[in-house]
Amino acid sequence: MKKLIILCGASGTGKTTIQNYLLKQYGIPRVLTHTTRAKRKEEKDGVDYYFETPASFAQKHYFESVTYDGKQYGSSREGLERAWQKNAIVSLVVDTAGAVEYVKRLGKQVNVWHIEVSDKETLKDRLLARGDDAQAVKQRINSFESQRDLQIPAEIQNNTQVIVNDCWEKTTQLIDQLIQKR
Numbered sequence: 430m431k432k433l434i435i436l437c438g439a440s441g442t443g444k445t446t447i448q449n450y451l452l453k454q455y456g457i458p459r460v461l462t463h464t465t466r467a468k469r470k471e472e473k474d475g476v477d478y479y480f481e482t483p484a485s486f487a488q489k490h491y492f493e494s495v496t497y498d499g500k501q502y503g504s505s506r507e508g509l510e511r512a513w514q515k516n517a518i519v520s521l522v523v524d525t526a527g528a529v530e531y532v533k534r535l536g537k538q539v540n541v542w543h544i545e546v547s548d549k550e551t552l553k554d555r556l557l558a559r560g561d562d563a564q565a566v567k568q569r570i571n572s573f574e575s576q577r578d579l580q581i582p583a584e585i586q587n588n589t590q591v592i593v594n595d596c597w598e599k600t601t602q603l604i605d606q607l608i609q610k611r
């Protein structure tokens with residue numbers, strides 16, 4: 430059965446870093462999604478996201494879409510199928526609302542990993558270290574969506590794997606165990 434690993438959690442917890450590790454270490458492809466937010470330094474269209482204008486975003490058909498920190502994000506069935514053509518296990522980074530939607534619609538094909546940190550204060554430092562603008566970091570950390578995503582939604586609590594990403598070495602040890610168990 431084709432499988433989808435969903436990575437969710439608050440901003441700065443390390444979802445994208447883990448997604449990149451899965452790609453590099455295990456060849457697990459990423460499902461690309463669409464957004465209207467501005468590109469960050471180093472990000473590339475068609476590699477990190479499909480970057481859209483509000484008009485081009487509105488023309489696409491999405492499996493699910495959300496507004497997060499004032500910007501639009503959406504994932505498509507085509508994006509998922511494209512990744513599944515490369516490999517039977519793929520990964521997708523979405524917010525917790527997206528995770529709930531995928532579990533509702535794809536059931537046992539989905540494994541949700543909720544990425545957390547023990548000390549919320551480290552999130553701001555991580556986003557600043559990533560090169561994000563200080564004002565944008567403040568807004569992002571305080572956004573309703575990032576605060577909400579610190580917790581696992583009740584609907585998916587029983588079948589979500591928690592990964593506490595405080596120490597990268599411990600995180601990779603746990604991920605290696607989870608992948609090898611499969």
Ligand SMILES: Nc1ncnc2c1ncn2[C@@H]1O[C@H](COP(=O)(O)OP(=O)(O)OP(=O)(O)O)[C@@H](O)[C@H]1O
Nearest residue numbers: 440441442443444445446555558559594595596597
């Ligand atoms: N275990 C860790 N220890 C220290 N820094 C880390 C760790 N994991 C990730 N980081 C760093 O934290 C920053 C944020 O990580 P990342 O971009 O993966 O977070 P994210 O959850 O995808 O955030 P967002 O939702 O805002 O896109 C990056 O600079 C990354 O290198």
Ligand SMILES: Nc1nc2c(ncn2[C@@H]2O[C@H](COP(=O)(O)O)[C@@H](O)[C@H]2O)c(=O)[nH]1
Nearest residue numbers: 462463495497502503504522523524526527
């Ligand atoms: N529900 C969805 N959430 C998505 C999608 N693409 C990304 N995201 C989530 O948005 C926030 C912000 O992302 P960022 O790259 O601007 O930091 C983060 O939680 C992502 O997981 C999507 O298609 N659907």
